[in-house]
Amino acid sequence: MDIIDLSWWQLSIGFLILIIPAAILWWFKTGLNKQLAIATIRMTLQLLFVGYYLEYLFEYDSAWVNTAWIMIMVVVADFATIDRSDLNRTWSLILPIFGATFFGIILINLFFLELVIQLRTFLEAQYAIPITGMVLGNCLRSNVIGINDFYYNLKDNKERYQFFLACGATRNEALYPFFRQALQKSANPTLASMATIGLVSLPGMMTGQILSGSSPMTAIQYQIMIMLAIFSGTILSVYLAILFSNRFVFFESDMIDPSIFKES
């Protein structure tokens, strides 16, 4: 079955439904209507831009261009991770988090795209771009949870860290409980979604594939693969982001550089 094409006219009718949530938010004086308007405009413009860009990417389909696009996505994710983690954009965070996200996504891409799916051409745009986007989006969310928890937990419980150091721990040993908690917190949302997938929600990728005519079983196979990629990618990128940034954000005295924190 072919997908029913949406006309621009039909899509614009779709926006009318926003009147209901906007009215509810306005009635309860939530003050969120301006944000709703901005978010809707941003979402539409960003997706339109990506749509045009992806059309070009798919048509051109060059490994170099695709790699460059992935790099751009990683750079955007890098800055978004730091900002949403309430940390300052210092080089000691920008470079390690970029390296961790890039390394994580490359490893996941090579494994799933080249070894498991075995793309017809290296980093074939039709697969590489959407799958990288999905994994990266989830990496971003997990990185924000993990990095924010790690550094702010360390800041709020500085004495506990110092106590471990004073008991003879190396820096890594003293950081271990903080690292463990950050990994637990960042893994939990993905684990919860893996445990309920198919029961509570039908995931977007699978829905999209079914809508565009794939058999449900093919869609499910891809969905299982993408969940494995997302979970592996998120844990790997959080682990590497904390591991790499730890090499740059501590003074020689083992104390953390306070300039990385937004709140003083």
Place this chain on the structure above:
Amino acid sequence: MCFLKLSGIHFSFGEEIIFDDFSFELHKSENLVLKGDSGSGKSTLIKLILGFLQPDRGEISLKGNPMDTKAFRELRKKTAWLPQDLNMGENSVRELITIPFSFKHNAVSKPSESTILETFEELGLQEEVLDKQFTDLSTGQRQRVGITLCALLNRPLMLLDEPTSALDRSSKDKAAELLLGDPDRTVFSVSHDPFWIERCDRIIEL
């Protein structure tokens, strides 16, 4: 013999000057106690000795050698620190006591459960305390758990911040025996407690 020396220390938190040209010497195997008003920087001084804070001016030397990052790290391996208010978050008492012995440097001296319980008994702590959350303990119990850990670490240097402030008389006796009893150990403490102060060899007023 001078073990640890602080010379001409100047330290401030922003505009607030905590130490201005402060000096003192800690001799090997002595029990030195520092007296001072609250907020006079007694806890800060311990953090300076451990290298967690850096003085704006002045020098800290160990056995005559100015201390650098490596020396602070080495000193921490020979030190047991009892903070005034130990914050261990969600950990149980058992975890608090076993975590430090999971560190490579301490692995060889990991105490058996019976050794931990013997020390508990000496300080009047019940066996059940071992499986309680540290945050659920009273201030006095927390202090006694901290003292237990210091005694089990059995380090040649002890840095103790108000070690007996929340203890009853019999626990104070036991704490003094455990912490000050070894004639080879060097103990630097800060305290308001006359009981503790009169058991130390030397007093410095801040």
